[in-house]
Amino acid sequence: MTEMVLASGDKFVAPGVADFFLPPIFGSVTKPMVLLVLSILIIGAFFIAASRNLKLIPGKFQFAAESVYDFGRNNIAREQIGAKDFKPFIPLILTIFCFILVNNLFGLIPLVQFPTMSHIGFPLAVSLLVVYPVYHFVGFKRHGFVGYLKHQTVPPGAPWFVLPLLIPIEFFQKFILNPLTLAIRVFAAMFAGHLLLLVFTLAGEFLLLNGGLTVIVAPVSFAFAIALTFLEALIMCLQAYIFALLSASYIGMALAEEH
Amino acid sequence: MYDILILAAEEKHNPVVPQIAEVILGLIAFLLLFFVIKKFVSPRFEALYAERTAKIEGGIEKAEQAQAEAQRTLEQYKEQLAEARAEAARIRDDARAEGLQIIEELREQAQAESARIVAQGQHQLDAQRAQIIAELRADLGRTAVELASKVVGESLEDEARRRGTVDRFLNELDAVAAPANK
Numbered sequence: 001m002t003e004m005v006l007a008s009g010d011k012f013v014a015p016g017v018a019d020f021f022l023p024p025i026f027g028s029v030t031k032p033m034v035l036l037v038l039s040i041l042i043i044g045a046f047f048i049a050a051s052r053n054l055k056l057i058p059g060k061f062q063f064a065a066e067s068v069y070d071f072g073r074n075n076i077a078r079e080q081i082g083a084k085d086f087k088p089f090i091p092l093i094l095t096i097f098c099f100i101l102v103n104n105l106f107g108l109i110p111l112v113q114f115p116t117m118s119h120i121g122f123p124l125a126v127s128l129l130v131v132y133p134v135y136h137f138v139g140f141k142r143h144g145f146v147g148y149l150k151h152q153t154v155p156p157g158a159p160w161f162v163l164p165l166l167i168p169i170e171f172f173q174k175f176i177l178n179p180l181t182l183a184i185r186v187f188a189a190m191f192a193g194h195l196l197l198l199v200f201t202l203a204g205e206f207l208l209l210n211g212g213l214t215v216i217v218a219p220v221s222f223a224f225a226i227a228l229t230f231l232e233a234l235i236m237c238l239q240a241y242i243f244a245l246l247s248a249s250y251i252g253m254a255l256a257e258e259h
Numbered sequence: 260m261y262d263i264l265i266l267a268a269e270e271k272h273n274p275v276v277p278q279i280a281e282v283i284l285g286l287i288a289f290l291l292l293f294f295v296i297k298k299f300v301s302p303r304f305e306a307l308y309a310e311r312t313a314k315i316e317g318g319i320e321k322a323e324q325a326q327a328e329a330q331r332t333l334e335q336y337k338e339q340l341a342e343a344r345a346e347a348a349r350i351r352d353d354a355r356a357e358g359l360q361i362i363e364e365l366r367e368q369a370q371a372e373s374a375r376i377v378a379q380g381q382h383q384l385d386a387q388r389a390q391i392i393a394e395l396r397a398d399l400g401r402t403a404v405e406l407a408s409k410v411v412g413e414s415l416e417d418e419a420r421r422r423g424t425v426d427r428f429l430n431e432l433d434a435v436a437a438p439a440n441k
Contacts, residue, residue, distance in 0.1 A: 017272060017273075017274050018272075020272070020274060021272040028280070032281065033280075033281070033284055036284060036285060036288050037284075037288060039288075040288045040289075040291055040292040040295075043292055043296075044291075044292055044295045044296075047295070047296060047299075047300040048295070048299060048300065050300075051299065051300045051303040051304060054303055054304070054306075054307040056307070056310060056311055056314065066304070069300075069304050073304075087305075090301055090305075091293060091296045091297035091300070091301040092293060092297075094296055094300075094301070095289065095292050095293040095296050095297075098292075098296075099288075099289055099292055118274075119274075119277075119278070119281050120274065120275060120276075120277045121277035121278045121279075121280075121281030121282040121284075121285055122281055122282075122284075122285035123285075124277050124282055124285070125281070125282045125283070125284075125285030125286040125289060126285065126286075126289050129282070129286050130286070130289060130290075130293075191274060
């Protein structure tokens, strides 16, 4: 990067954190905030429209909506929570999946091109303020206060002498780490991915406009940007899936009778 | 330069530190979406799935019923067929037995008849023989007497003596012939 900058003779401003905090559009409303509101409008409208007139034999549109719904319902919620308890959590898991997915995909939509989840506040709101209280609440409700603490911190089959070590670790993981890692995982992936795309796109542009002979490597940079875009598309879907999957998994573990 | 940029940015924003406004907005937006999906979307989909399941299960149940019905009918037919077969076999056996019995009866009748005919014939023969013997005896007596009177030249008038002589002679003849007859 530095060499390229030197070779061009002009100053290349590498993209950084500042690119994630653009000036507000109006008042104190920023781009991710607008996108976030847009995302819930899109998802809400999609599902409301799809579920307005459901038929036993689905049409194309209904089939698409059903595929998304079924993915959240069967592949994530039922798999992780179990066929006995998963029903009440379907809306939650589906909402998480769609919410994260659409906000991630904003990073690829032309003109929008900003993954909302690269601002840690948003995934943190979902993980720390929604998933975390939900799974502990249902756990306490199912097993009682002491029962749930024991259920979560004492792995069955562990020999008694490792328990002094295991209990603090398990407690730390279940009650402090889980919601944070859940949020950080998607945030970091989106942040890094967007930064990578920025680097290659801006470098390509810079090479094209300001370079002398370096113009010839500009297409390489753009090609990388395009390749990374595909990779990003995969990661965005994957992160949404992982977020929903882990949320369901935490709920499932909290509800599980015995490990 | 890169470091400076980051440092400069960090003075305003640290990407790892959440902005409270975003957290609150994120939560509100999420809960709104969750409310919409829980209130309107999920129940409709679940109702649809329940209906679909019911329909499929109903179809399966109906098919099972039809199958059971068919099975039952088949059993019935098989039973009837077996019954008919048994009946036919029984009838055949009966017929055979009856036939045998009839043949036996006929044979007995025929034997009895033949025996009767034979006996009758025998009887008739005996009667005829007796008659012939009686006739012959009378004839023979008379002829012998005639012959004797011609030979002797005199009439044997004494009837009693004549009859005695002839009878004695015939008896002698019988005694000679009887062992040979037997």
